[in-house]
Amino acid sequence: MSTLFKQITKELDFKTIFQYGQRDGADWQKEAIAKLISQTGFKTSADSLLPASGGQNAIVAILAGLFQHGDRIGVDPLTYPGIKTAAKMLGIQLIPIKQENGEISEEGLLYACKNENIKGIYIIPDYQNPTTHIMSEDGRKMIAHIASKYNLIVIEDAIHGLLNEIHLNPVANYIPNQTIYITSLSKILAPSLRLAYIATPKKYREALSSALYNINLSQSYFLTEIAYRMIASGEADKLIEARRKSARKRNEIVNQYLSEYNILGNNECIFRWLILPDDIMAEKLELQALKEGVQVYASERFAVGKENLFLQ
Template sequence: MPYNSFEHYPMSWKPDREELTYPYYASLAAKLENDIVHGILAENTMLPPQRELADFLDLSLSTVTKAYKICEEKGLIYGKVGRGTFVTNGCVNKTIVTEEREGMIEMGQTLPFYEYNVIVSQIASEILKAPKSHTLFEYSYPLGTPRQQEAAKRWLSLHGMDVPRENIYMASGAQNALALVLMSLFKPGDKIATDAFTYPNFIGLANMLNIQLIGLKGDENGILPYALEQACRNSKINGIYLMPACANPTNIVMGYERRAEVSKIIKKYHLILIEDDTYAFLSDNKQQPISVNIPEQSVYINSMSKALCAGLRVAYICFPERMRKQLENAIYNVNLKTPSLNVEIATEMIFSGIYEEIASRKKEEALKRNEIFCQYFPEIPSGDIKSAFYKWLHLPKGCTGRAFEMMCRERGVNVYGSERFCVSENFGINAVRISISSPPGIEVLNKGLKIVREVYENISQSEEASYIF
């Protein structure tokens, strides 16, 4: 079967047949090793069955078997009887939490303006002075007090989710909420559709739980409906993970029409929607969450980490009644409860209105930083989110995100290449995410952007150079 007949067939790995040289088994093994080491293939990714890959590449089965064997002997992949072949855990580090290095300008990890944490600290101090504050350190109210649940309801209503407080659970941040959802509503071997580039820690969670992610092609409005429909027809897709209000890392905002189209497909194929609205507070053009249209198939997550305080670790999960038991079991078995002090701090900020002050000041600061970014990259469209915490910069032809990341790092600036966010196929896109909220002050931001611009221009002017490594 000619390999191009698999053009729209969902596969976790699609090496280019034209890049292979004789002997093909050795060349294929080298290609597989390169894609694993450089993070193109995530840890625990299930590789295509050998016969399927052989058909795709129009090679013999023995050729593919030899290639897999070479990588297996190197510890890069491993097989599970009756289940398939997977990328070995520990081959590559895709985490977006990195250790600080002295003198390095941080523009990789997204730090949400830590200077406003002093306000959170003051609220915590007042709460601890109150009578019976010691009860906040007990096991009581694992799902939150009625007052805390009411605060959660109020917070979610600000983002278009008007649900009964009984259908809201609390988690220790969005990452924890995603873990609870994956562990309770999905099982190993399930498939979840996502944007081609998405939140790396979600990729890591799925890999740990042996849940396969299917990255889908998109445009300036998000996932393409036909790509989702095609994936559902060709394979058993169990769910879909989206950040429609402000996608990480691309900053794409999914419009009304696209949301409606995607909703219909989710409903048609009975998918579970995981809607992550962590960055929704940044949008000035508020849109109804997709979960509102298909509440019985949706889990909606909204975290306070970026809007209020990263270290607070409080997120809210909205769910339909049919998912209550599974989620509750996950909370009791994994968390037992979200720390009451953290939840009480969040509750006080919501009822007092302080959250509005913090979120507004963060957006104002982010807007200024976006304007500065535009001075260095005037050719880059500003996008729908004018107060974005990060920017998605497409790179000149011939330069990978990983290469650009390394070149910037050599100059003292940390940015994140697109490989960290890539689910499977990059659809010809090489880019970097530049977190403009992270530098401590405008002076450091300017210094970092100046270096990034210089690296960008050096690559653009070196047309014959190849930066693929």
Template sequence: MENIDKITSPFDGIDLEIGSGPLYQRLCDAVILLIESKKLAHGDRLPPHRELAQLFGVNVSTVTRAIKLLQQRGHVESRIGSGSFIQPPRPKPPRSGVVETAGICDLSINRPATDAYLHMLEKILPMLPAHNHFRMIQDYHLPEGDVRVREAFAQWLAPELGHTDPARLVMVNGCQHGMSCIVDTIAQPGDVILTDQITFHGFIALCATKAIRLKAVETDQAGMVPEAFREACQLHRPKAVFLMPNNHNPTTVTLSPRRRKALGDIAREYGVFIIEDDVCGPLMENPPPTIASTHPDITFYLMSLSKCVAAGTRLGVISAPPSQVATLAGILRLNCWSTNSLMNFIAATMIEQGKLQEIIAAERSELRSRNKILAEILPPSQVPREKTSPFAWLQLPDPWRCAAFVKSAEQAGVCVLTGEAFTFSQTPVHAVRINLNAARSGDDLRKALAILQTLTNTGYRQAFIGA
């Protein structure tokens, strides 16, 4: 199509007297209709403001406001000295709600890989009004959560919790919210909490906002070292220790039963609470017994549905030491009063009907497939032991450093999360986290992993030496 400053036919028949709203709004809408009807295409240049004003019999200021509105909506780009050009349509957001960029495979987001939750939701929603507890959706409920909901979660998580007592559970708005409530329950600004040398970036940020002093404990390939933990307890007198025993985020390490017991026994000896983040636990096929099941008097067990069901659920649960439940519920009451009634109702219904396990089974199946792809491309030392791990911890060879690798990977079309986000100490980290479930498909994952593997082998020389 030729430039439309030469051919003005696309504007024939447009009458700005028709419709409501100010003239600039009607002119903006008219241009959008021309774009949607294919009469204006990507790259077409609009006539100068003055010509458009004469064409429609309006002031130049009206045209200027219309063009500005078109820019704000992403339909037009104005270039100084060149004019205003029709832009390509903005990409529709994916079903996950994560904005995607054309040509980029974003492996930095940790979220479930399938739409199993959406498919199940489509089946369940029409049946909800017939449920005996349907009316609870419109009412307040206890800060710790509706009894029916806590009973459902207590039964579902019984193997992990080591109990079925709903009175020990508190519902929260996902793990991040749960961590915040736990920290507020047991610590004050200036207190110390221990954690691994490399740990979840969300917990690092949380403690920073609450002026909690994080202290790193030595770790090895099997996780936190018990004797180092003992020394840290003696030196720092911490309020708690933050652990991710199952599929540690980001290192993927799973603590052995022996090491879990050792850490739990030391924590009890020194009067230290344990915050056990088990957000990835439900994805594991045969996880070891939780620390909460063997040390329930000192452990806050925390999990949510965000990694095993759907990121948008924003629903989690805490099993707290019996002595701390009332305080934790009081903190939640002040924080947000209670969690969302509708999401609680849906989750409890899915648990009672066995649907939640079906969703998680679908996620596990997809992750098994994606871990096989990972094992085909990366060397064995870089592959997680857990065959349903949602992420991998890619150790970078010399002379790669995190910032350079992340930048080079993005230039090659792949986004990963820098390992430096997971540390608060001066210890250098030369690794990145790869989220296997973030790729739109197995084929996309395979292509992205191949790019990353090429970069680790030869990319530094290509990117920075020019060979």
């Protein structure tokens, strides 16, 4: 990393480094990102990519750019809290969809399309946050099929995709003309590298570009150049593998201490989901753990709709 910083400061004029970046990002930088994303099995191109200031920033821009106040979006009954807060801020309603075997069911999605009038669906196929579930291939195909039939916008949050060594097909492969695909570098490379990229079909590009411009103006040229050089030099691949190794070591400890409990997530997942015994309340455990210096989150933070507020 230090070598990359030295190269940047030597090769680039400081005026360039600290100026605004290009509105939609530089093509040579995005070509490197497209190559990195291809490791997940999703083929995209530089002209389909738009930079954002992290995954949460990308989600807000997508909701603001493609949806309106009062629109409805289908989600897992337990989902990433960031989309809950973003949707609330923008007046968008999240609709929990019935699951089967830990993932959105065909019956539930059809019901939401016919009776809830959803305009889109938000999914995290790899290491779903918080349940750690990896969506089945059949589940991905089913979502693509129904989304095509009912003209849904699919928001595929793939921020953990590169951490999974065994890659299933992204939903975007099955329905590329209706899927907005998000990848984030902060989760896979470094938290302070607040960069995400949105792969978008051409028909959504202008609306998303405008939303990102209104929210961010542009991305940091310095950060985008660092990301580009990390990928081009192979440093990014090393960091991704280091993240996997670190996750495995941490999860060995988790598995050792919580072996008597039902805990979900494989050894490469950077978080785990603990199913508590019936006599332990999640909220109380969260508070008690915090007193002991350990931060955990109860299911209430992730639940969508009061009827789905089952604490684990």
